[in-house]
Structures are given as C-alpha cells and as structure tokens.
Amino acid sequence: MITLNINNFGAGSVTLKDYQRSSLCILNGKITVDPTHLDYMAATRLELDLPSDFAMPRSAMSAAILVSNEPLYRFGTVLHCWIEDNKLCIEKLTVWDSYGTYEIHINAAFVTRGYRGAFSQTSKKNLTIIDGGVLFRFKEYRYVETDSYVYFVALFKSFPYYSGYGQGPFTMQLSGFATDVLVEIPLIVNGMTLVPDQKGSMLTVGSFENGNLTFSYPENAQEIGGYYSFFNFFAVRG
Incomplete structure (x- = not known):
C-alpha cells in the first residue's frame, strides 16, 4: 500500500494498492473528487505526489475510469492517466461536474516510455x-x-x-x-x-x-x- 497525501485538487489522502518494478507498476484504488473545491477548479489536470522512492518516475500513457454521480446511469468514461516527474497525473474532464462529487477508479498498469526490445506472449489461464x-x-x-x-x-x-x-x-x-x-x-x-x-x-x-x-x-x-x-x-x- 502507498498513501498519497499531497495533490493539486483539494482531495484528502488517497491510499492505493501497489506493485512496483522499474519496468512495470500496477496501482489499484479509488479517488473521490469534489468539483466545487477551489483547487480543483484551478487545476488543468489532476496531480497526486507519489512517494519519493516510487520505482517509476515517468511512464507511458495508461488509463483510469471516471464514474459520475449523474442520476440512474452514473455515466462515465476513460481518462488518460500517467506518471510524470514522480506524480500520478490524471486527465481532468468536467462533463459531469454539475452532478457533484465523482469517483476516479485506477486499476491500471504503467510501463516505461520508449521501450525497445522483444515482447513475449503472456500465458492465459482458463476460468x-x-x-x-x-x-x-x-x-x-x-x-x-x-x-x-x-x-x-x-x-x-x-x-x-x-x-x-x-x-x-x-x-x-x-x-x-x-x-x-x-x-x-x-x-x-x-x-x-x-x-x-x-x-x-x-x-x-x-x-x-x-x-x-x-x-x-x-x-x-x-x-x-x-x-x-x-x-x-x-x-x-x-
């Protein structure tokens, strides 16, 4: 587990499950966003400071999912998500801000940018x-x-x-x-x-x-x- 205490959009501490290697990191967790917070309104993207010893200071593009509070169907979509200069960065999307507090779910893998080398097929397990x-x-x-x-x-x-x-x-x-x-x-x-x-x-x-x-x-x-x-x-x- 890692706890992220500093962000630029006025949220409290965020705790994420983590797997860390220099070439692959996986993060799991949920971020609650208040679109009425002044810090959020001023931000152009959402940023959370990662621990100083986090294994991957920069990554290629990954994804998170925004789940809104729009009545009945909780509409949402995919957001760009990446690691940059030891910060977890998430695309800011304001389409559903009028419905109040929303969630961002991160269940993503992050890999290094500009990888050069061979790729191997992963083994599938039957369910x-x-x-x-x-x-x-x-x-x-x-x-x-x-x-x-x-x-x-x-x-x-x-x-x-x-x-x-x-x-x-x-x-x-x-x-x-x-x-x-x-x-x-x-x-x-x-x-x-x-x-x-x-x-x-x-x-x-x-x-x-x-x-x-x-x-x-x-x-x-x-x-x-x-x-x-x-x-x-x-x-x-x-």
Missing part, C-alpha cells in the same frame, strides 16, 4: 463460471495470473439486465480466479440502448472478493446491463 445459467456467459475473455498481480478483461454475451432481473445484487462465481484479489472495479453496462443526450457509457461499480464478482444496479435504471457488458482491469494480489 469457469459456476452456475451462471442464463445470467452470465462469456463472449470472450483473457485472464493472466502472476504471483503478484492479475489482469482480467471480459466481454459478455449474457449479463443481467435491469428490465429483466431487477436491481440485484448479482454474484458471478468463478472457478480459477485468484481468491486473494480484493478490488473494486467499474463495469461498463451500456447494453444496446442509448438514452436521450447520452454522454459517456452507463456504469455501475462491482467488487471482486474470494474469486467472485458482486454488483448491483442503481434503482430504476431500466436500460442498464445485458449482453456486450464488459470490464478490463489489473489488480494487485494480497
């Missing part, structure tokens, strides 16, 4: 959905597991949708997923329907614990969920 029935079926996925972290991306051809199954909570039980991963992740659950004047994607937040994913939908979010829902994250083990 099985236990008693998924009609609720959960993969369309495609890739799961990579190391001693220190995991990477999991999945696109679904069956996934709960509000109009058919309600608010939840829902649990997807997995066989083969690391049971020592505890991480909160945004789920992109836009389905196939766009609502009027939609900006971004419909989101909800779930958590992996003991190898299972648990999540709920906002109340009355009738258009949310269904096939082509997906997620994509790195997570530190332990």
Whole structure:
C-alpha cells in the first residue's frame, strides 16, 4: 500500500494498492473528487505526489475510469492517466461536474516510455463460471495470473439486465480466479440502448472478493446491463 497525501485538487489522502518494478507498476484504488473545491477548479489536470522512492518516475500513457454521480446511469468514461516527474497525473474532464462529487477508479498498469526490445506472449489461464445459467456467459475473455498481480478483461454475451432481473445484487462465481484479489472495479453496462443526450457509457461499480464478482444496479435504471457488458482491469494480489 502507498498513501498519497499531497495533490493539486483539494482531495484528502488517497491510499492505493501497489506493485512496483522499474519496468512495470500496477496501482489499484479509488479517488473521490469534489468539483466545487477551489483547487480543483484551478487545476488543468489532476496531480497526486507519489512517494519519493516510487520505482517509476515517468511512464507511458495508461488509463483510469471516471464514474459520475449523474442520476440512474452514473455515466462515465476513460481518462488518460500517467506518471510524470514522480506524480500520478490524471486527465481532468468536467462533463459531469454539475452532478457533484465523482469517483476516479485506477486499476491500471504503467510501463516505461520508449521501450525497445522483444515482447513475449503472456500465458492465459482458463476460468469457469459456476452456475451462471442464463445470467452470465462469456463472449470472450483473457485472464493472466502472476504471483503478484492479475489482469482480467471480459466481454459478455449474457449479463443481467435491469428490465429483466431487477436491481440485484448479482454474484458471478468463478472457478480459477485468484481468491486473494480484493478490488473494486467499474463495469461498463451500456447494453444496446442509448438514452436521450447520452454522454459517456452507463456504469455501475462491482467488487471482486474470494474469486467472485458482486454488483448491483442503481434503482430504476431500466436500460442498464445485458449482453456486450464488459470490464478490463489489473489488480494487485494480497
């Protein structure tokens, strides 16, 4: 764990799970942003000071996910995220500021800039959905597991949708997923329907614990969920 106490947008201390090597760093955590804070309004990008001994002073571009407080669908999108001069830097986006405090979820890997060399194929580990029935079926996925972290991306051809199954909570039980991963992740659950004047994607937040994913939908979010829902994250083990 690392704790980031200094930032340029008026937030309190932020604690992140971390895996650090000179060529690869992984960070997991959630940042709460108050768009009414004067420091936030003055900032052109969001910056958090990393520990002085952080293993990677600069990185290539990575990503974070903004989850807004817009009613019903918590619309959001991907933000650029990178390390520069020992600061964690995040793109500032003001589209949903009028809805108040929002979250930025970081479940990302950071690599060095300008890498020159060979790339090797990672080994995929197979997963099985236990008693998924009609609720959960993969369309495609890739799961990579190391001693220190995991990477999991999945696109679904069956996934709960509000109009058919309600608010939840829902649990997807997995066989083969690391049971020592505890991480909160945004789920992109836009389905196939766009609502009027939609900006971004419909989101909800779930958590992996003991190898299972648990999540709920906002109340009355009738258009949310269904096939082509997906997620994509790195997570530190332990």
